[in-house]
Amino acid sequence: MHGHNGQLASLYEEVYARPDDDELRRVLADALLALGDPRGELIQMQLNPTLDYQRRAMRLLQQHGLAWTGSLRGVVIPLAYERGFLAACQVLDGTNDTVGALEWATVHTIELATRQIGFLSDPVMRSLRCVQKVRRDQLGEIGAIAQLRTMVTTGGETIERGGNGHWRYPAELADDD
Secondary structure, eight states: OHHHHHHHHHHHHHHHHSTTOHHHHHHHHHHHHHTTOHHHHHHHHHHSOOTTHHHHHHHHHHHHTTGGGGGGBTTEEEEEEETTEEEEEEEOSOGGGGTTOGGGGGOOEEEEOSSOOGGGGSTTOTTOOEEEEEOGGGHHHHHTOTTOOEEEETTOOEEEEOTTSOEEOOHHHHTTO
16 A cells, blocks of 8 residues: 555656646546545546536535545635646645645635735745735735736735736736725
């Protein structure tokens, strides 16, 4: 079994290093299924949805979703899993202890429920595209994250990065700058 654990750890590391590679996720799913791990079924179902997919996926997430957050457990509330991995979450206090955790690598959308934002600029956040519930005093620091495409303020204003790399602010926010 120890060999399986090392092989699985390597597969997880590869998925976190290349979160957009669905073939890697399929290989991981097969390895997990061979060991009877239900996460393999979730990965397969989300990569190839069937008619019964929604109900079965929800059941798997209810039973195992918190455990699958790994080292982020207690720091995030999962909002969505895609292709078997955490994709969107609400972030609570305590993120300083999870800076660099591999589980962040597949998260593309974060809703802030904390003032701690330093973790957002860690290189492991390679999939991050949207941060929601951003306070106005956080716009500059969060806006400096290169791969980020959208910010949504606590007031509901959506700020998007244009093709030139510059942020397009709503008029009421641009006046504050």
